Amino acid sequence: MDVSLVIRRRLEEFGLEQRHLAEAAQVTESYISQLLTGKRAPPAPNRTDIYDKMDKFLKLPSGELARVADHQRKEQLKRELGDEPAALFRDVRELILRKCNPDTLRHVRAVFEKQPFGELERLVTQKLLDVVKGLAQQELENETWLRTVAELSGRTYEATRVSVLEFLDTDIFNVSVVDCVSFLDPLIESWDIDLATFALEIVLNDRLVPGNVKKFEFIELEAEQHFVDEPGLKAFLQDPSLSGTATPEEVAFLQRLKFKGKRPTPLYYYRELQNLRDPLHFRSA
Incomplete structure (x- = not known):
């Protein structure tokens, strides 16, 4: 069962046309046509009010189309990724949380646990990976740096170098405990996030990284204006x-x-x- 099938059946049952549904949902007829023919994927239920309007117009139980759309999107995701994204390995998540600023930790942990591998967890994990992978790529040929990382992670130089090459190919869907022990743990001292603006600050190990604080902003800011005086x-x-x-x-x-x-x-x-x-x-x- 998918959204388009449910809608088409109700339209036929009530003798209605696409344009009637478009008017009720306050969208174009072209949009409805693309939705019903599968040319457009059903929108995420939590980002639109269109399902409420269509439920009411088609006399469906409240939330019915949103439920069908959510199921359809998850099934599509499974086909594309092989499986629905799962939470990070517990040990990986715990290491990431252990590095979080203590003043923020309780709130961040609550979000992580309420939304396993949700937007916040993916954002933080991705940025930590981006920073550490960028550093690893930059220092790949630096023997002194690699030996320091090996010492901090309790591994040999050769094993560390192999791990770097493997680590550079990982992503947030495949980050492992080994990656954390080898790189995230020794390189990252701490991180903090403003849950209102999603401004993220990452503090790196000053033994390994000069200028060891990285900051990222995720809100739209007005561009600074520069005036040339007449x-x-x-x-x-x-x-x-x-x-x-x-x-x-x-x-x-x-x-x-x-x-x-x-x-x-x-x-x-x-x-x-x-x-x-x-x-x-x-x-x-």
Whole structure:
């Protein structure tokens, strides 16, 4: 049973057409057509409200289409990956958690256990792997570095070198306890994450890594703006009789003014400042 089959049966049962369902679900008829013909995979239930709207329109039990869609997506994932992603090996997860900042650990562990191998666990594990693999790749030909890693992990130099080559081919679906003991444990001192912004900080072993703190941001930030002062603005700012009382906010406003093919004078900026201060030029918000 899949989403398209359930929908088609209900449409036929009620004598309805795709366009009627599209109107009820507030999507295009083309979208419904692609969904019913299998050209478009059913969306993840937790990321859309379309199933609630279609359940109501097709007089299905609440949550029915979401349940079918979730099952269909999991079956597709099994076909693509061979099996549904499972939680990390307990020892691997415990080592990763052991490196977590104690102040954050309780909250992170709760998320890991509630959502085994969910988005947070994959994010943290992937970033730890990325950092350590990048370092291992960079130092692969550095005998001194490899011998230090071998000493810290209790292995021979030769065994460590072989492990590096194998480790560089691993991913979050296949990371092993051996990988952790050989690399993650000796190289990573600690890590911390802000669960509100997902900003991640990784502290590496300072015996092995100069500049041993890595930081990653996962929120959208406004790009820092850089303003090039017009010659007239520079002259305005250098003349206390014109700009002596201008506040930083007012100067920032004047800096954002753009001109094409013209060069305003210092007097222009003075008049613009007075206009900005004149309450007659503004209405109450």
